[in-house]
Amino acid sequence: MSDNAPLLSVKNLATTFETARGEVPAVGGVTFDLLADETIGIVGESGSGKTVLARSIMGLQPRTNVRVEGSVQLDGTEIVGASEAELRKIWAVDVAMIFQDPMTSLNPLIRIGKQIDETLRLRLGLNKSDAKKRAIELLDLVGIPSANERYMAYPAQLSGGMRQRVVIAIALACSPKLLLADEPTTGLDVTIQAQILNLLDQLKSDLHMSMVLVTHDLGVVATRTDRIIVMYAGRIVETGTTKEVFAQHRMPYTEALLASTPKVSDASHTRLNAIPGRPPDLLKLAKGCSFAPRCQYATERCHNERPELESSGSPSHLFACWNPLPLPTNRTASSAGSEA
């Protein structure tokens, strides 16, 4: 870690969709920094705004019926409000994104080699043969066996895991400083998931990238991130180092999320602490804390006044709650219960 200016600085980022039914504040004012070489995990359930947040950082929101406010500074360049021409200059070179579905993020009618070449020729100005050489190197780098032959393959000829490796190769083609990975392993089998996550980890340290890892799966972020952001209903409800969030979380939602996740280390038939209810409708957000209707500790104040993020004592650890959980003094591992 360095004490230089952060690579990515997100300030009060708000993304609002204007729909026929009203305005949907999918991301409602998010602020965080990401340092060089750092990996941050963004976790939350569906509809919590994590994907919209990642797409807004990338500048991928459509221009109509969407309002993006606030600021996203990537290495000094402002992304919010940037024109498409400006964005094209930073895409692939400064920031690249991996999407969830490796089946649909590749063009099925174009050979994978050509899809990697495109970025190299367009962004780095390589000629045809250099681009091909580099593309084969990249395929090799992401662990695709017999890269020479696979260069000519169509996406349909590859398995899901292999396609995700191709998507990663495209994202890495111009050695971006920041990689946004949106659910990169969802939909893949566990053994393939482990392969891909290890690959991302290794590439990240080899290429000195920073990474934003967006996922619903706490298992994915537990051992692969430096810091975690927990989102609920479009806002950050807790953020801290990975250890702080798992072991010293103060926000009841974080606790509930951990407690409702089944664990391989627990005996079979361990009763899960399910959270009652379901996430709120973003069209009808209450004025208080969004989690209050499902929270077992909620008081009058929680329903009426929205808590802002405040420090828990450690500068890296923030949470938004009026009735935070007490700081664990002797909690050795997470309350989620790691195996003794």
Add this chain to the structure above:
Amino acid sequence: MPDRTKLLEIQNLHVNFKKGGQTVSAVAGITFDVYEGETLGLVGESGCGKSTTGRALMRIVEPTSGSITLGGENLSTMKGRALRKARTKMQMIFQDPISSLNPRRRVRDIVAEPIDCWQSSKGEERTKIVDDLLHKVGIDPQVYGNRFARQFSGGQCQRISIARSLAMRPKMLICDEMVSALDVSIQAQILNLLEDLKAEYGLTLLFIAHDLAVVKNISDRVAVMYLGKLCEIGPADLLYAEPAHPYTKFLLGAALAADPNAARPDDILGGEPPSPLNPPSGCRFRTRCPNATEKCANEEPQMQTFSPGHAVACHYPLVIHSKSA
């Protein structure tokens, strides 16, 4: 422990699909029993044949060979009305809760469909049964009973599917990835609900899923499949603590714990499953197995019992339990 009456017996089940003149053996001869009152988890990666097994048991896909016996009745040879009648005792819940329900029908009618089909009750009694079921799955029939299926979220649709599956009081439920499309907080609600209903209605479950933590949570015993074959079957806690099949060990090693102190899986399984069009000779896992020898290529390992209830199909199992030594 569940009592040891066999409710469902599956003998040498094969399911073949024809594909462009070739034959894919999706399920290649599996044999197992499900005991009354237990939950048997069936895990494996995509393409291993776990869903096909579940569908073949319901005869949604036709088994190529093998026998399926439910409570003494041979389902595999039944036809027409007899088969439909027998299916009331074994119901299935599918992965996608929203597409399992007709979006333009009202919740009460969806749940009552099996009752109406069999004319098992009418009028007030029918309404009472339906409302009672909805109440049991956590949907208030007074408020939501007349709403359309399309007005519900995924978790609620899965609750409605469960209510419908229970309408004919089945003995057995086959749950095919029934929580994998749900968020964790909703998933926990449904898993708890299933445990409660299982106790209340005395159900037996075959729980098919890819998520190892979910399967362990709900199951008494777990069976592991790879490329159409069973690798290992045993009590959930024992199988997770001491996997005997190398594939089970890799599968468990790749599962990610939601714990920052957990060890990273460094010993991860390389490669991908071979095509079921052309499965390896002998043991189907041998192409990826670090312990494979010539014997594995020549001779197919058969299921053998180690300790009571724990069987494995491997020539070189990893753990030999003290009991069998």
